Amino acid sequence: MKLDLDFRSDVPLTNQIVEQIQHLLASGALKPNDQLPTVRALALELRVNFNTVARAYRTLDEAGVISTQQGRGTYILEQTHPEAGQRLKKDALESLARRYLEETARLGTSKQEAIEILQSLNS
Amino acid sequence: MKLDLDFRSDVPLTNQIVEQIQHLLASGALKPNDQLPTVRALALELRVNFNTVARAYRTLDEAGVISTQQGRGTYILEQTHPEAGQRLKKDALESLARRYLEETARLGTSKQEAIEILQSLNS
């Protein structure tokens, strides 16, 4: 990967990694489903502790840009376009909700019960 | 088999397999003496390493749900404890609920909103 860290910069290494991966994505150098280097491989290349790469990956994960999977690796996600979003999000939510009801119904549970179970979860 | 793994979930793949097989059992889609797919066949279908399936099978074996036999295959056992059925169903419902919340959260939706969407569905 063509990343180039500036160790003298006052912007943290982790942030530099995050930003540069986002640039690669924006420029098309990285595409959905591409596998990123392992945290250790990239760390070696950048001469940095692998935790630093792992932290960058986590930031990107939380931003919904990549998916990091323990034991498997990390992958670029499909980018959901915000402008296409509102309608699609509503549809997606409804389809999730329908699927949840179908599956609980298969277990012989009513919609009301299915909702109560949700409410009882501590989160 | 109708299993559907979420590679982005923080629930380990092995656990997802365990839970979903328990769902199939709780819902009656799997019955005693049914043969499960071989570890390799199911792994291929789920796009997962076959050891991951083997680990899930072992967990179910240790729980007394199935019987795995080297060289033969794996089979659903008779349920010796009647109350195990209730337990199975309760666990199944809870993990379905958790997954629903996890997926809606990923779309930026709160638990309360997730519940309201359920209520708004005409069924």
Place this chain on the structure above:
DNA sequence: CATACAATGATACAAAGATACATTTATACA
């Protein structure tokens, strides 16, 4: 200075994959 905080590194851990193996069943062939 002292102390607090942020960034990075070090170490131990957990989940998943790769590879070689053991057991059972199926098949070939004398």
Place this chain on the structure above:
DNA sequence: TGTATAAATGTATCTTTGTATCATTGTATG
């Protein structure tokens, strides 16, 4: 029909990969 061989199936073990937690370092701030 008996036996050798191959194929199918689960098991054991090690490697790879990301995660969690604590220690270290540097720097601001009082």
